[in-house]
Amino acid sequence: xxxxxxxxxxxxxxxxxxxxxxxxxxxxxxxxxxxxxxxxxxxxxxxxxxxxxxxxxxxxxxxxxxxxxxxxxxxxxxxxxxxxxxxxxxxxxxxxxxxxxxxxxxxxxxxxxxxxxxxxxxxxxxxxxxxxxxxxxxxxxxxxxxxxxxxxxxxxxxxxxxxxxxxxxxxxxxxxxxxxxxxxxxxxxxxxxxxxxxxxxxxxxxxxxxxxxxxxxxxxxxxxxxxxxxxxxxxxxxxxxxxxxxxxxxxxxxxxxxxxxxxxxxxxxxxxxxxxxxxxxxxxxxxxxxxxxxxxxxxxxxxxxxxxxxxxxxxxxxxxxxxxxxxxxxxxxxxxxxxxxxxxxxxxxxxxxxxxxxxxxxxxxxxxxxxxxxxxxxxxxxxxxxxxxxxxxxxxxxxxxxxxxxxxxxxxxxxxxxxxxxxxxxxxxxxxxxxxxxxxxxxxxxxxxxxxxxxxxxxxxxxxxxxxxxxxxxxxxxxxxxxxxxxxxxxxxxxxxxxxxxxxxxxxxxxxxxxxxxxxxxxxxxxxxxxxxxxxxxxxxxxxxxxxxxxxxxxxxxxxxxxxxxxxxxxxxxxxxxxxxxxxxxxxxxxxxxxxxxxxxxxxxxxxxxxxxxxxxxxxxxxxxxxxxxxxxxxxxxxxxxxxxxxxxxxxxxxxxxxxxxxxxxxxxxxxxxxxxxxxxxxxxxxxxxxxxxxxxxxxxxxxxxxxxxxxxxxxxxxxxxxxxxxxxxxxxxxxxxxxxxxxxxx
Amino acid sequence: xxxxxxxxxxxxxxxxxxxxxxxxxxxxxxxxxxxxxxxxxxxxxxxxxxxxxxxxxxxxxxxxxxxxxxxxxxxxxxxxxxxxxxxxxxxxxxxxxxxxxxxxxxxxxxxxxxxxxxxxxxxxxxxxxxxxxxxxxxxxxxxxxxxxxxxxxxxxxxx
Numbered sequence: 001x002x003x004x005x006x007x008x009x010x011x012x013x014x015x016x017x018x019x020x021x022x023x024x025x026x027x028x029x030x031x032x033x034x035x036x037x038x039x040x041x042x043x044x045x046x047x048x049x050x051x052x053x054x055x056x057x058x059x060x061x062x063x064x065x066x067x068x069x070x071x072x073x074x075x076x077x078x079x080x081x082x083x084x085x086x087x088x089x090x091x092x093x094x095x096x097x098x099x100x101x102x103x104x105x106x107x108x109x110x111x112x113x114x115x116x117x118x119x120x121x122x123x124x125x126x127x128x129x130x131x132x133x134x135x136x137x138x139x140x141x142x143x144x145x146x147x148x149x150x151x152x153x154x155x156x157x158x159x160x161x162x163x164x165x166x167x168x169x170x171x172x173x174x175x176x177x178x179x180x181x182x183x184x185x186x187x188x189x190x191x192x193x194x195x196x197x198x199x200x201x202x203x204x205x206x207x208x209x210x211x212x213x214x215x216x217x218x219x220x221x222x223x224x225x226x227x228x229x230x231x232x233x234x235x236x237x238x239x240x241x242x243x244x245x246x247x248x249x250x251x252x253x254x255x256x257x258x259x260x261x262x263x264x265x266x267x268x269x270x271x272x273x274x275x276x277x278x279x280x281x282x283x284x285x286x287x288x289x290x291x292x293x294x295x296x297x298x299x300x301x302x303x304x305x306x307x308x309x310x311x312x313x314x315x316x317x318x319x320x321x322x323x324x325x326x327x328x329x330x331x332x333x334x335x336x337x338x339x340x341x342x343x344x345x346x347x348x349x350x351x352x353x354x355x356x357x358x359x360x361x362x363x364x365x366x367x368x369x370x371x372x373x374x375x376x377x378x379x380x381x382x383x384x385x386x387x388x389x390x391x392x393x394x395x396x397x398x399x400x401x402x403x404x405x406x407x408x409x410x411x412x413x414x415x416x417x418x419x420x421x422x423x424x425x426x427x428x429x430x431x432x433x434x435x436x437x438x439x440x441x442x443x444x445x446x447x448x449x450x451x452x453x454x455x456x457x458x459x460x461x462x463x464x465x466x467x468x469x470x471x472x473x474x475x476x477x478x479x480x481x482x483x484x485x486x487x488x489x490x491x492x493x494x495x496x497x498x499x500x501x502x503x504x505x506x507x508x509x510x511x512x513x514x515x516x517x518x519x520x521x522x523x524x525x526x527x528x529x530x531x532x533x534x535x536x537x538x539x540x541x542x543x544x545x546x547x548x549x550x551x552x553x554x555x556x557x558x559x560x561x562x563x564x565x566x567x568x569x570x571x572x573x574x575x576x577x578x579x580x581x582x583x584x585x586x587x588x589x590x591x592x593x594x595x596x597x598x599x600x601x602x603x604x605x606x607x608x609x610x611x612x613x614x615x616x617x618x619x620x621x622x623x624x625x626x627x628x629x630x631x632x633x634x635x636x637x638x639x640x641x642x643x644x645x646x647x648x649x650x651x652x653x654x655x656x657x658x659x660x661x662x663x664x665x666x667x668x669x670x671x672x673x674x675x676x677x678x679x680x681x682x683x684x685x686x687x688x689x690x691x692x693x694x695x696x697x698x699x700x701x702x703x704x705x706x707x708x709x710x711x712x713x714x715x716x717x718x719x720x721x722x723x724x725x726x727x728x729x730x731x732x733x734x735x736x737x738x739x740x741x742x743x744x745x746x747x
Numbered sequence: 748x749x750x751x752x753x754x755x756x757x758x759x760x761x762x763x764x765x766x767x768x769x770x771x772x773x774x775x776x777x778x779x780x781x782x783x784x785x786x787x788x789x790x791x792x793x794x795x796x797x798x799x800x801x802x803x804x805x806x807x808x809x810x811x812x813x814x815x816x817x818x819x820x821x822x823x824x825x826x827x828x829x830x831x832x833x834x835x836x837x838x839x840x841x842x843x844x845x846x847x848x849x850x851x852x853x854x855x856x857x858x859x860x861x862x863x864x865x866x867x868x869x870x871x872x873x874x875x876x877x878x879x880x881x882x883x884x885x886x887x888x889x890x891x892x893x894x895x896x897x898x899x900x901x902x903x904x905x906x
Contacts (some may be wrong), residue, residue: 067844068844068883069842069843069844069845070843071843079778144769196837196840197840197842199845200836200837200841200842200844201828201837202841202845203842203845203846203848203853204828204833204836204837204841205781205821205822205824205825205827205828205833206779206780206781206820206821206822207781208845209780210783210846212780212783212784213774213780215778215780221775285771285775285776286771286774286775287767287768287771287775290787318905337898357880358844358880359783359785359791359793359846359847359878359879359880359881360783360785360844360846361784361785387791406844406845407844408783408844408845408846408847409844409846409880409881409897410844411880425873437784439787440785440787440788440791441784529905540814571860647840651843651883651886652838654882654883654885654886655843655881655883656882656884657882658879658881658882658883658884659880659881659882661882664881680787680788680790680792681786681788681790681878682787682788682792686877686880687878687880687882687884687887688875688876688884689870689874689875689884690872690873691875692882692884692885692888693885694867694885694888695885696885
C-alpha cells in the first residue's frame with residue numbers, strides 16, 4: 001500500500017511525495033532548455049528535457065532513473081512515447097546525467113513509474129500538442145481537424161498526413177502547453193503492451209557499459225584495503241614500501257567520512273553512516289592494483305564493534321523479546337482477548353543479516369581536480385552521489401557532475417554513496433582520474449546489510465476458529481536510526497509498520513518494536529523490512545490457520561474480512577480489501593489450490609500488500625530425503641494497477657521470486673569479532689540455475705488504476721509461501737531462514 | 748613477456764605479466780569490457796569465455812596458459828547480435844541488469860556445441876556455474892531451448 005511509500009524512508013520529505021513539485025521540474029518553456037525562440041532550422045525539436053525529435057523524425061527520449069535491471073529504460077520512455085504518439089521503433093533511449101531538469105532521479109522504493117507517470121505523460125503530450133499545432137499551421141486548418149497517431153499527423157478532410165520529420169521544422173518556433181490534454185488509456189498503443197526491453201540488444205552483445213566498464217583517459221585503477229571491522233581506523237601501514245613497488249602509482253589512506261543522508265533527511269546525533277577507513281593502492285590497471293594491494297600490511301584500530309558477534313546479538317534479541325517494548329499499534333485489548341481465547345498459538349521467527357551481492361561489485365570512477373569533480377557511477381541516487389562527494393571534498397554541489405551508467409544490480413545497495421566518496425577522495429589525492437573496483441570479498445565484507453531480526457508472535461482464536469487476538473513484537477536494529485540518528489520518532493525507527501496486514505483485520509491487535517543495538521552497518525535490501533517481516537507474519541498466519549484446523553487459503557481470505565476500503569488518510573493511500581482478495585484468489589486458482597498432490601509435495605500461500613500493489617504467491621514444493629527441498633512451481637498474481645509494460649512486470653515478479661528464494665534457501669551473513677564471516681559465493685550462497693523453480697507463472701490482474709510499484713512487492717511473499725508449502729508437504733514448520741537441510745532432517 | 752593468442756579470429760600479442768588472468772588482459776589491456784568481473788574465484792561465471800571452444804572462467808586463467816590458443820569472447824560471437832543464442836536471448840527478453848549475461852551466453856553457446864538438444868538436467872549441469880542475481884534463470888532455460896530449436900532448424904535446412 002502506498003502508506004509504505006510515504007511513511008518509510010523515501011517519501012518522508014514532501015518534495016518527493018507532491019507530484020505538483022515534481023511537475024515543476026519538467027515544465028516546458030520554463031527554462032533555457034526549451035530553445036523555442038532561438039531554434040534554427042535543421043536542429044532537433046526539444047520542447048522539454050525529456051525528448052528531442054530530430055529533423056529526420058527520430059525520437060530521443062531521456063530516462064531520468066537508474067537502470068538496474070528493473071526496466072525503467074523501457075517503461076519510462078514508453079510513457080513519453082505513448083502521449084507523444086510516435087512510432088515506438090523510432091525511439092532511442094538516452095540515460096540522463098544528473099541534472100535538475102530531470103527532477104527527482106533517486107531510483108528506489110519501487111517508485112519510478114509511480115512518481116514519473118503523470119509528468120512523463122505531460123511531457124510527451126506537450127510535445128504532441130506542439131506538433132499538432134505546427135501541422136495545423138502548415139495545412140492552414142484548425143488544430144481540432146487533425147490528430148497524431150503512430151508518428152504521423154493525420155488530417156481527416158481531405159485525408160492527408162504529415163510525418164514528424166515534415167513538421168519538426170515548423171514546431172521549433174511554437175510554445176509547448178503547460179497542461180496538455182492526455183490521451184484516453186483506451187487509445188494506448190504502447191503503454192499496457194509487452195514491449196521488449198530497449199537495452200536487451202546491448203546486453204546480449206557485451207556492449208552495455210556498466211560502471212566498472214568506464215574508461216577515462218589517464219585513469220588509474222585503485223584497490224582499497226578497508227578495515228575488517230566497521231568503524232575502525234588505520235593505526236599504521238607500510239605505505240612507503242608498497243609505494244616503491246614497480247607498477248604502483250600511489251598509496252593513499254582514506255579516512256572515514258560521515259555521509260550525508262542519502263534521501264536528504266538529517267543525519268543527526270547517533271547516526272553511524274560512515275564510509276570505511278582504508279588504504280588505497282593505485283596502479284595502471286585493476287590487476288596490478290589488486291596484486292600490489294596484497295603487499296600492504298595494515299594495523300587497524302578496530303574500535304568498539306570488534307567486540308560484537310551475531311551470536312551475541314541473538315542473545316540480545318532474546319532479552320528484548322521479553323522485556324518492555326514500544327507499542328506501535330494497539331487496537332482493542334490484546335491481553336484480555338488472548339486470555340479469553342479458546343485456543344492460543346505462539347511462535348518465534350528469525351531471519352539473518354543479508355548482503356546485497358549485486359553481480360557487478362561496487363565501483364566508481366572519479367576525476368576530482370581544481371575544485372571540481374566528475375563521477376561515472378552506477379548509482380541509484382546521482383543527486384546523493386553529488387552531495388556526498390561535494391561535502392567530502394568541500395566543494396559546491398554544482399561543481400560535481402554525475403554520469404549514470406548501467407547498474408549491474410542495485411537492490412538498494414547503490415543507494416549508499418560510499419563508493420563515490422572513496423573514489424573522489426582518492427582521485428583528488430592522486431591528481432588523476434581513478435576507478436575504484438571492489439573485489440567480491442570487499443563487497444561482501446563492506447555492505448550495508450539487511451538487518452537480522454527476531455519476531456515474537458501470539459494469537460488467540462475464538463471457539464469458531466476465528467482470530468480474535470494478534471500480537472507481534474519485532475526485535476531488530478533500526479536502519480533509520482543508523483542513518484538518521486537516535487533522535488527520530490519511534491514510528492520512524494521501527495522496522496515494522498502499523499498499517500501492515502493483518503492490521504484492520506483482527507479486532508485485538510498489538511504491534512510492538514524493540515530496537516536492538518548493533519554496530520553492523522545497515523541498509524536497504526530489496527523490500528527492506530518487508531523482506532524478513534513477511535516471512536514471519538505470513539508463516540505465523542499459516543500456523544494459526546493450522547491450529548484452527550482450517551485450510552490456509554480459506555483462512556487467509558477469511559481474515560481479510562468483508563469487502564471495504566479503508567482510507568489511511570493523507571499520503572498513506574487506501575486499503576482496498578477486494579484488490580487484496582482478488583489477487584490471492586487469482587494465484588490460488590491458477591495454482592489449482594485444493595487439487596490433490598503426490599505425497600511429499602505441498603502448496604503454500606502468502607501475500608504482500610505494499611508499494612501501491614498487491615502480490616500473492618502460491619509455491620509448490622516437494623521434500624524427500626534424497627533430493628531435499630525442491631521448489632517446483634511458483635504461481636504469482638499481481639495487481640499493480642495499470643501495468644505500463646506487462647512484459648516488464650512479469651520479469652520483475654520472476655526476478656523477485658528468484659531473489660527472494662536465495663534468501664529463503666541459501667543466504668546468511670554472520671559476524672564474529674566485528675568481522676563479517678562470509679566473503680564470496682562459496683560461503684555467501686545465492687540461488688543458482690539448479691535451485692531455480694522450473695515453473696514460474698505470473699498473472700497480472702487487468703486494471704486501469706494508477707500504476708503501483710513492481711520492483712519490490714514480489715519479494716516478501718516467496719519465503720513464507722515456500723515455508724508454508726513445506727509444512728503442507730511434510731508437517732515440518734520452519735521458523736528460521738535460510739531453510740537448511742539439517743533443519744529438515746530433524747523433521 | 749610477449750604472449751600471442753587468437754582473439755575473436757585475430758592475432759593478439761600482449762606484453763604483460765604471465766600470471767595476469769585472461770579476464771584482466773581482456774578488460775584492461777585490450778579494453779574488451781564485454782567479459783565481466785564478478786568474483787575472481789571462478790564461482791560466479793561472469794568471466795566465461797571460450798578457449799579452443801571450451802567454456803572457461805577467465806578470472807583464474809593465467810594469460811601464459813592461453814599462448815597459441817583461440818579465445819572467443821562475447822564480442823566475437825557475432826558482429827551484430829545475430830548468433831542464434833543472442834537471437835534467442837532477444838526473443839525471450841532474457842536480461843535484466845545484464846551484468847551476468849555475457850557469461851551466461853558464453854556458457855550456453857558452449858553447452859549447445861556439445862549438446863544440440865539439451866535437457867533441463869543438462870542445462871542445470873552446464874549453467875549452474877553462472878549466477879544471476881536478477882533471477883533470469885527461467886528465461887535462460889527457455890532461451891537455450893529456443894536457441895537449440897533455431898540451430899537444429901538451421902542444420903536441417905543446410906542438409
